[in-house]
Amino acid sequence: MIPKGKRKTMRILAIESSCDESAAAVLDADRGLLAHELFSQIDLHRIYGGVVPELASRDHVQRLLPLVEAALARARTSAADIDGIAYTAGPGLIGALLCGAALARSLAYAWGVPSIGVHHLEGHLLAPLLEPDPPPFPHLALLVSGGHTMLIEARAIGAYTLLGETRDDAAGEAFDKSAKLLGLPYPGGPELAKLAVTGRAGQYDFPRPMVDRPGLEFSFSGLKTKVLHAVRAFPDAQDAAQLQRARADVAYELQEAVVDTLLIKALRALEQTGRDALVVAGGVGANLRLRERLNAEAARRGLRVYYPRLEFCTDNAAMIAVAGLARLQAGERDGPAIAARARWPLDTLRPLAAG
């Protein structure tokens, strides 16, 4: 253990519990990410076909403290070496958020260190800062998760302008709901992407919603209706091979439609803002077809695209640590009350630098 006074660098613990992942991480300002631990509740929610909020909270309460202990042990860090605690304060499931907030605030109180509630989406946006080649500011960000689809101009940490978002379903929801219609297990996004690999092009004609209109808004709810119609017209279930081919063809076309739409709007936003760096964050950022198409287009146009490593596209505590460390280093602190917010607009955050 190093006496706190002798150590100049800041080392923090971070906790994530906004939905169905419980996670803890330790991040050191000089030495980088020292540990990150995660428990996914997927198996708990699978039989219900989606996240059950009450079950999520009950599980977070049980998982979080052992994850904190595991992260500290892996980081070879004792409580006395922790200078601050960050946790996800919103947006998300309120009961789930309160589990992480209450634990983080209690530990901070017991250890005599400051705490900071972090915006979950700021965590997603800053996840690529953990990579060896981090994105420069200003940049454009495409945030594509299970709950959000947004194009954001990020001028500095905390200085975000929302340029466009979805009017209905998020990109991840389009994957998940289509996957459900195709009979794939929850969570459907990665499963649908797997099935799409064996699908054939040109078997279905799905639209690229709103691309022929000006602007940077998205709408994905119509695509699941297309999938529903396609599923209803599937061949007789007795011909198993033919049915499997049809399912793969629908998965292929759904993925192409979502990826095309994201690509067209992201390129339009880059053109409109004059930016040449794009950050892709959130769970759908793990989609390999999206990465392949974006990388090819970026190479053609001389643009740079930045992604978090695959495991940090979906929810994790490492990204919460990045955002929390930046804010704690800037002197931000929680107020006296424990506050978690189910809704929290991203553009109400305090910028850490003029931008």
Ligand code: KG4
């Ligand atoms: O960021 P995230 O973990 O949670 C939210 O904050 O929403 O994103 C989860 C979403 C889910 O909709 C999931 O199906 C989707 O990301 N997802 C994917 C892939 N991996 C995760 N969608 C398409 N392809 C993938 N490989």
Ligand code: ZN
């Ligand atoms: Zn998330």
